[in-house]
Amino acid sequence: MVDVLVVGGGNAALCAALMAREAGASVMLLEAAPREWRGGNSQHTRNLRCMHDAPQDVLIEAYPEEEYWQDLLKVTGGQTDEHLARLVIRESSTCRDWMRRHGVNFQPPLSGALHVARTNAFFMGGGKALVNAYYRSAEALGVQIRYNAPVDSLELEDGRFKAAYIGDERIEARACVLAAGGFESNREWLREAWGQNERGEWPADNFLIRGTRFNMGVLLKFMLDAGADAIGDPSQSHCVAIDARAPLYDGGICTRIDCVSLGVVVNRDAVRFYDEGEDFWPKRYAIWGRLTAMQPGQIAYSIIDAKAIGRFMPPVFPGVKADTLPELAEKLGLDPATFEQTLRDYNASCRVGTFDHTALDDCHTEGVTPAKTHWARPIDTAPFYGYALRPGITFTYLGLKVDDTAAVRFNGVPSDNLFVAGEMMAGNVLGKGYTAGVGMSIGTAFGRIAGTQAAAAACTQTLAKSTT
Numbered sequence: 001m002v003d004v005l006v007v008g009g010g011n012a013a014l015c016a017a018l019m020a021r022e023a024g025a026s027v028m029l030l031e032a033a034p035r036e037w038r039g040g041n042s043q044h045t046r047n048l049r050c051m052h053d054a055p056q057d058v059l060i061e062a063y064p065e066e067e068y069w070q071d072l073l074k075v076t077g078g079q080t081d082e083h084l085a086r087l088v089i090r091e092s093s094t095c096r097d098w099m100r101r102h103g104v105n106f107q108p109p110l111s112g113a114l115h116v117a118r119t120n121a122f123f124m125g126g127g128k129a130l131v132n133a134y135y136r137s138a139e140a141l142g143v144q145i146r147y148n149a150p151v152d153s154l155e156l157e158d159g160r161f162k163a164a165y166i167g168d169e170r171i172e173a174r175a176c177v178l179a180a181g182g183f184e185s186n187r188e189w190l191r192e193a194w195g196q197n198e199r200g201e202w203p204a205d206n207f208l209i210r211g212t213r214f215n216m217g218v219l220l221k222f223m224l225d226a227g228a229d230a231i232g233d234p235s236q237s238h239c240v241a242i243d244a245r246a247p248l249y250d251g252g253i254c255t256r257i258d259c260v261s262l263g264v265v266v267n268r269d270a271v272r273f274y275d276e277g278e279d280f281w282p283k284r285y286a287i288w289g290r291l292t293a294m295q296p297g298q299i300a301y302s303i304i305d306a307k308a309i310g311r312f313m314p315p316v317f318p319g320v321k322a323d324t325l326p327e328l329a330e331k332l333g334l335d336p337a338t339f340e341q342t343l344r345d346y347n348a349s350c351r352v353g354t355f356d357h358t359a360l361d362d363c364h365t366e367g368v369t370p371a372k373t374h375w376a377r378p379i380d381t382a383p384f385y386g387y388a389l390r391p392g393i394t395f396t397y398l399g400l401k402v403d404d405t406a407a408v409r410f411n412g413v414p415s416d417n418l419f420v421a422g423e424m425m426a427g428n429v430l431g432k433g434y435t436a437g438v439g440m441s442i443g444t445a446f447g448r449i450a451g452t453q454a455a456a457a458a459c460t461q462t463l464a465k466s467t468t
């Protein structure tokens, strides 16, 4: 029998597998995806948010614990567990040497990734390279890896893990780490979670999934049905505005539309609905998917002019381009009269001071609702561009409640051999909202804890057996 069974094949699972193996346990990792699609959402990532008290290789200046915590507190509106959040923050300051030892390299941010050179360490080659490095290291250390291995249920006894099932196949282990992602790929579950709105629409029918198609939430559902303590609201997720032309799954980072704060956003009725300049983009991009989901038809349009070009990471598909605003409205299928009125009102309300996209500048609107509080400049320089936006689900926040040992809990009692990491428990730290790079911080911190704990639990059982 293997000591530690790890279910999942993304960052959290790999961190758990590597730590358990380093602690001397025999480890098997079960990845639902085939080898070429391994790595879950982690294969799409770019960076990790890291606390640091002084400049550190690719990270400039300092990003102290308190500032990181305040950022999390702000974006979650207090829906976070301070103890667990601070644990993640502290772990983020020390994990990178370990990551390097397993082949992960870092680089400064690419141009266009504004505001994050201080806070986020970028993976050289992106998440795909990180995942490949971890798999290579795991193989070299003797972790048994199985692909096309979707676990559909577990055998539990009094809160203890006994075995996992892939169809009829029963796999026993002394301890188990669940790191099988959220339920973002499960469109039926998303539909149920979001329900029907006051217009009679099912908003989730218009969502796109930014990452893997394999995070169906099978084990999350199994554990909730088995009575594991839950955390988080099923309708809360990391949800960003992406290009409406993106594929249903795995569009990844390049379908994100990053020019929102440089222009205005209108809905299907050609009216604005939210402050596009509320805060720096890395602290705000994750609310725009939800904002778009609340609009009629779950669609919105990001509008910019020539002044914005070169100031944001260009998405993979070119924007719809026009020489005049009425022409742009027509090409986007918006009512030209309302669109022109919206743009006229906005342009007239702009109080342009000193434009600076790297600071919360003094360019703002006056007398228009909603206000644009920073980076407000008239949209008046041809050519004009428009991007149709759809909600792009990154990952869901409903998960299993944990303490700082990463143990799954039943009625407040921690299991002594079943642990959870990554998206399956991220809701403990992220009740809502998001700040760039914290998903990987949570998965790395709790993956490492879960792996260590699982190895210790397996070892305790082996010792107990050998002394009886």
Ligand SMILES: Cc1cc2nc3c(=O)[nH]c(=O)nc-3n(C[C@H](O)[C@H](O)[C@H](O)COP(=O)(O)OP(=O)(O)OC[C@H]3O[C@@H](n4cnc5c(N)ncnc54)[C@H](O)[C@@H]3O)c2cc1C
Residues within 6 Å of the ligand: 007, 008, 009, 010, 011, 012, 013, 030, 031, 032, 033, 038, 039, 040, 041, 042, 043, 044, 045, 046, 047, 048, 049, 149, 150, 151, 152, 179, 180, 181, 182, 210, 211, 212, 214, 215, 216, 217, 218, 219, 251, 252, 253, 393, 394, 395, 421, 422, 423, 424, 436, 437, 438, 439, 440, 441, 443
């Ligand atoms: C486009 C995109 C960009 C992102 N960029 C960033 C970023 O730059 N920084 C950041 O911090 N976060 C980012 N995120 C979020 C980040 O991907 C997640 O927070 C993180 O990867 C979660 O890791 P995980 O291991 O929990 O889940 P995943 O990496 O999704 O891994 C889950 C794994 O479980 C497997 N699985 C699912 N069900 C089963 C089953 N029943 N049996 C066996 N295996 C199963 C899946 O195949 C997959 O391998 C991004 C996400 C996306 C989609």
